[in-house]
Amino acid sequence: MTAGADAGGDGPSAGASPGGGRRDDTVASVVRQWRAVRPGLDTGPMEIIGRINRCAALLQQAEDAPLRRAGLSRPEFDLLGALRRTGHELTPGDLARETFSSGAAVTKRLKQLTERGLVERRGDTRDRRVVHLRLTDAGRDLVDGVLPVQLAYETSVLSGLDGPEQDELADLLGELLSRLEGRAGMLRP
Secondary structure, three states, X not given: OOOOOOOOOOOOOOOEOOXXXXXXXXXXXXXXXXHHHOOOOOOHHHHHHHHHXXXXXXXXXXXXXXXXXXXXXXXXXXXXXXXXXXXOOEOHHHHHHHHOOOHXXXXXXXXXXXXXXXXXXXXXXXXXXXXXEEEOHHHHHHHHXXXXXXXXXXXXXXXXXXXXXXXXXXXXXXXXXXXXXXXXXXXXX
C-alpha cells in the first residue's frame, strides 16, 4: 500500500498517522467534517495540500517576527536575500524572477529599500533603461544579522524530526516543488 492510500481506496483514513495512531491537527478535523457530510469524497489531496498550506501559514507568522523587529516585510527580505546570496548585481527583472514577484511589486519594494539605504542603484553604461542593484554595507549587515536568527528558529521548528526524517521530508517536498514548477502554467483551472 502506498502512502496516501488505505485499503478502501479513498485515500488515507481521516486523521490516521503513518504509525497507525490518530492525527489530531486542524486538517484532520476538517477532513473528518468533510467525510461526515460527503462520505464518498476523496479527501486525500486535502490532507497533503491542506497541511502544507497550514504549515506555511504558521511558519510565516512566527518566522516573520525577526523580520518585523528589523523593520522588514517578508518580500523585502526576499529581495535583500536574493542580492546577498547571488553575490553580484541584479536588475529588477532578475530580482522578480529570483523572488517570484511581479515587476511592479519589485519596483515598489526597491524604492523603499533604496530610500532606507539598504540597496544602491547603478545605471548601465550601455543602456540607460537598465538599472543594476546591489546591497549597501548596511543592507548586507542587516541580512547577515537577520538570517542566523531565522535559521535558528527553523532549526527549532524541525527539531522534532530526526535527521533522516528531515531528509525524507526535504526530498518529498523537493519532488513536489519540481513538479509544480514544471507545470506552473498548467495549474490554473
